[in-house]
Amino acid sequence: IQERQYYSFSVRVSGIPPENRGPGLVLIRRAAFDSPFPFTWANPYAGNLSVQIGADGSFSAPSVPPGPYWAGYTPAGAVRGGAQFLMADRNLEDVRIEVTPGIDLTGKIVFEDGSAPNLRNGSMSVFLSNMGVYVRGFSVAPSGEFIVPGLPAGPYRVEFQDSAVVRKVEINKRSFAGGEFELTPLDPQAVITVARTGGAIQGTIELQDQAKAYPRGMVTIAPLPLRPTDTPRRKYLEGNASFSVDRLEAGRYRVCAWLEEGSEVDRVLGNPQYEQKFGISCQAVNLSTDERRAIQLKQVSVVEFK
Numbered sequence: 001i002q003e004r005q006y007y008s009f010s011v012r013v014s015g016i017p018p019e020n021r022g023p024g025l026v027l028i029r030r031a032a033f034d035s036p037f038p039f040t041w042a043n044p045y046a047g048n049l050s051v052q053i054g055a056d057g058s059f060s061a062p063s064v065p066p067g068p069y070w071a072g073y074t075p076a077g078a079v080r081g082g083a084q085f086l087m088a089d090r091n092l093e094d095v096r097i098e099v100t101p102g103i104d105l106t107g108k109i110v111f112e113d114g115s116a117p118n119l120r121n122g123s124m125s126v127f128l129s130n131m132g133v134y135v136r137g138f139s140v141a142p143s144g145e146f147i148v149p150g151l152p153a154g155p156y157r158v159e160f161q162d163s164a165v166v167r168k169v170e171i172n173k174r175s176f177a178g179g180e181f182e183l184t185p186l187d188p189q190a191v192i193t194v195a196r197t198g199g200a201i202q203g204t205i206e207l208q209d210q211a212k213a214y215p216r217g218m219v220t221i222a223p224l225p226l227r228p229t230d231t232p233r234r235k236y237l238e239g240n241a242s243f244s245v246d247r248l249e250a251g252r253y254r255v256c257a258w259l260e261e262g263s264e265v266d267r268v269l270g271n272p273q274y275e276q277k278f279g280i281s282c283q284a285v286n287l288s289t290d291e292r293r294a295i296q297l298k299q300v301s302v303v304e305f306k
Helices: 272-281
Strands: 009-015 024-030 045-052 056-065 067-074 079-087 092-101 103-111 121-128 132-140 145-151 154-159 165-171 174-177 178-182 189-193 198-206 218-223 233-236 244-246 251-256 283-287 292-300
Touching: 009 024, 009 079, 045 056, 045 251, 067 092, 079 145, 132 145, 132 198, 154 165, 165 178, 165 283, 198 251, 198 283, 218 244, 233 244, 251 272, 251 292, 283 292
Parallel strands: 009 092, 103 189, 198 292
Antiparallel strands: 009 056, 024 045, 024 067, 067 079, 079 092, 103 145, 121 132, 121 154, 154 178, 165 174, 165 189, 198 244, 218 233, 218 251, 251 283
16 A cells, blocks of 8 residues: 655635634545535535644644645634635645634514514524535524624525524515525624414325335425525434425425435435436425425435436
């Protein structure tokens, strides 16, 4: 065997506030690289390396193994920034990273009648080309008030899965239907209106032979088109050849019934390489506000799907 070549990586970081002491970068080696699709970004990290940034904003890592990386500024929060890069077959010299102040998003969550919902937590996710999908969970006070500090600007999705469905987000005098909104550094104050129930998709499944003795597998309900910040809903059969998924926003969904239940589905879900096969094997469903739709599905295996 031959030992793999290691390379050096030098960076200059700009925009660091003078009061930030001991800043650094965390180099996270990813198992997958440079894809806007959730099935890729969901792959696990494959190790990380921490390096401190010098007083002049520079640092150098002398022995970095080949692979795809995310270099993230730390401590993250009040200041955010980073870049993704590929260490292939040579040293990387004078890579530039800019950090910017994070945004503190405050606001309140209300039902359509103005009352405070009994929600404990939610999540906000954003896709940025230099960092992929960034997800932040947050807590909700009994009054419905919340604060999410240190966010990067960009297009977000807010969700309260299995708890409530988002009707609209009002922020900086703009109103966004559903859970998608744009976050900018304009002293953002948000009002998120939710409903106890939303749309629903239910149906029955024509099972494959392997699952007929005991119905197994799962159904996925994914927004169409599937954006990086979307989280497909999953319903495991567990002995039942029918399914029902509620609290869905109005919109268009792709519904698939799978024999498998794990990561093999993640690797094809949302992958444009299989777009034609999705059209044959799954169903597209248009759902209006609070509408309930009943469908029939034929179960498919990932092996046959590919």
